[in-house]
Amino acid sequence: MGQKVHPYGFRLGITQDWESKWFASKKNYSEFVLEDYHIRREIGKIERDFAISEIEILRKGFNVTVRLHSARPGALIGRNKAELEKIEAKLKKLLTNKQEVLHVDVKEIKHPDLDAKILAQSIVADIEKRVSYKRAMKQVIKRAMRARAGGIKVQCSGRLGGAEIARTEWYREGRVPLQTLKADVTYSYEPALIKFGRIGVKVWLYKGDAPKRVFFSEDVD
Numbered sequence: 653m654g655q656k657v658h659p660y661g662f663r664l665g666i667t668q669d670w671e672s673k674w675f676a677s678k679k680n681y682s683e684f685v686l687e688d689y690h691i692r693r694e695i696g697k698i699e700r701d702f703a704i705s706e707i708e709i710l711r712k713g714f715n716v717t718v719r720l721h722s723a724r725p726g727a728l729i730g731r732n733k734a735e736l737e738k739i740e741a742k743l744k745k746l747l748t749n750k751q752e753v754l755h756v757d758v759k760e761i762k763h764p765d766l767d768a769k770i771l772a773q774s775i776v777a778d779i780e781k782r783v784s785y786k787r788a789m790k791q792v793i794k795r796a797m798r799a800r801a802g803g804i805k806v807q808c809s810g811r812l813g814g815a816e817i818a819r820t821e822w823y824r825e826g827r828v829p830l831q832t833l834k835a836d837v838t839y840s841y842e843p844a845l846i847k848f849g850r851i852g853v854k855v856w857l858y859k860g861d862a863p864k865r866v867f868f869s870e871d872v873d
Contacts, residue, residue, distance in 0.1 A: 659856065692707055692709075702722050703773065705722070707719070714749070714752045723770050725759070766859055771806075772840040775842070779853070785821075792855070802858040803827040803858040806823050807820060839857075841853070
């Protein structure tokens, strides 16, 4: 009773792919994992400014490719790639092996209203601007359903409206089948920092049933 499973990890290898794609020996494995952590943490500082939803890290030999999925690719790249070069310079300092060559690739999110993280970032931005949390949640639900999402659930937890006691409120529209493996459900958690403390914002977005994707070889009888 009450146990929860992350929608991404629950479907990993079935309908969801890995965000880090590389192979390493026992000697280098922990080093690469730590590098990935530092890269994701550094990008996390700017992800709201450039509406970054997903960070993919690919390694092939000494080549490291960091692929950023953004709803604002023009702002992320900047004029004459000025912003992109700044990000690359910061990330290169995090690599322990100086032989490694890092490259940042940017991919545009064509439907930001169907991305759970972008919607969560939108709610957080509104709450930090002192917009009513109920209004922010309902606006996001309208945007998602207008974009023809199968369903969406939005939840806010904390001292809502400056209340003395923390509570949780949520809204749902459409279907959000969390126990169905073939369901294409994306999830995001983002914290909003206000003077009363931290407000946790969670978004579950259902985009319909996805065809099963096989990411590993298996024997079929």
